[in-house]
Amino acid sequence: MRLLFLGDIVGRTGRAAVTARLPGLVERYRLDFVVINGENSAGGFGITEEICQDVLDAGADVVTLGNHSWDQREALVFIERQPRLLRPLNYPPGTPGRGANLYVARNGARVLVMNVMGRVFMDALDDPFAAIARELDACPLGEQCDAVVIDFHAEATSEKQAVGHFFDGRASLVVGTHTHVPTADWMILPGGTAYMSDAGMCGDYDSVLGMDKEEPLQRFTTKIPRGRFEPAGGEATLSGICVDIDEMTGLAAAVAPIRIGGRLAPALPAIWD
Template sequence: MKMLYLGDVVGRAGREAVTARLPKLREDWRLDFVVVNGENASHGMGLTGAHAKLFLDAGADVVTLGDHAFDQKDMLRFIETEPRIIRPLNYAKTAPGRGQGVFAARGGRKVLVAQALGRVFMNRAFDDPFSAVDATLRAHPRGGMVQAAIVDIHCEATSEKMGMGHFCDGRASLVVGSHTHVPTADAQILPGGTAFQSDAGMCGDYNSVIGMDRAEPLRRFVTGMGKGRFVPAEGEATLCGTYVETNDRTGAATRVAAVRLGGRLAEAHP
């Protein structure tokens, strides 16, 4: 199976890059399954139902969220009506929606998608992500109940992301990090056949501070004082993500590559 994960979409620039390029990517790369992380797609904070529909209409099979899952209040209702939107497994137990699901890929194959929030350096005391992911993977064995399994680990610390990769090795097809918006150069296949990348990067304008217009972040760094809100940068976006190919019989990854298309970063693709 050929699958693509696109990292955190930031603001209008990121939305337009995904909606413009994803339909052709699905065709040119013969993609069987696509996941998009959309938690910063609406004004840089959260995701609206209308913007979620844009990604689904453009060819995303699943849209994941993150710690900003419900910053846009209409997502509290929308997520209950759209099962293809996934919020973190270990979010508050009273949160609407769900943190995992099994979805149909091209040809009737089944793919598990789950997301968990890390706890290192995060602002809220979320439940243990490792036990949450463990229970989900045990219930959906790779190469058995599902042909592939994707885990989106949304957290600050690269060490925690790497820990999750090794924890899931042999059980997930892909463990990919999100949240920090900077693509890492460690795409690899772990010994048990799990593809891993610490952070897929963002889909947004890299002439920025992690997707935000530079002026306000720089003011706060230099003076320690804020003057306004962070707003997404609106220059040409780079599309960043992770591409993986898997064996349908075992669910193991056979190929993984970082993806960078357009914008300011040097291009990379399968």
């Protein structure tokens, strides 16, 4: 089973890169399942129903969110009627939407996807370890599902690594989002789980985390805001991770980064050539 996960879409340029390139990637690599984090896709803050549908129409099977889930207020409403949009699993009870769901891939495999937020340097939420464990207990890999993808939206690399190791062997992929910079630690953990601390972003890397440089530099150097943050408008790099999942075990057989376009050095998934 071929799985593609792409990091946070940032603004118009990130959306354009995804909608332009994803259909070709799905066809070229015969992708079975695609997950994309979209929490920064609407002007850098949140997601709208129209944008969500555009990303799904381009070939994504699931769109995940994070700490900017509700920056566009309409998301509180349309998430209830869009089962392929996930907000953090460990939000308080009663929060609209869902944090995990079971989907059917193009090859017929049952894929459990979770979107979970960390707590280190982030908002105080329910324990992410306990939240993930409950979902895995209810839908264990190899029994009720054939693959498990965990988007761990967190700030601290230590917390991301801890989640990866804690659930090693129980998930197909644990991948970090939120920090917008792709890490070089893609690997298969000893128990068979594919891991990467951060998938990076689908956005313009001639920026400060996808935002036009002027306002962040102004605030860092003077502590005086002059305006709002705006997404950078240069060519975006499509950034993420590719995983070849063993259909017998649901664990990772191969893993590789993907980077296309923009300023970063390109990386294509040789595991699928």
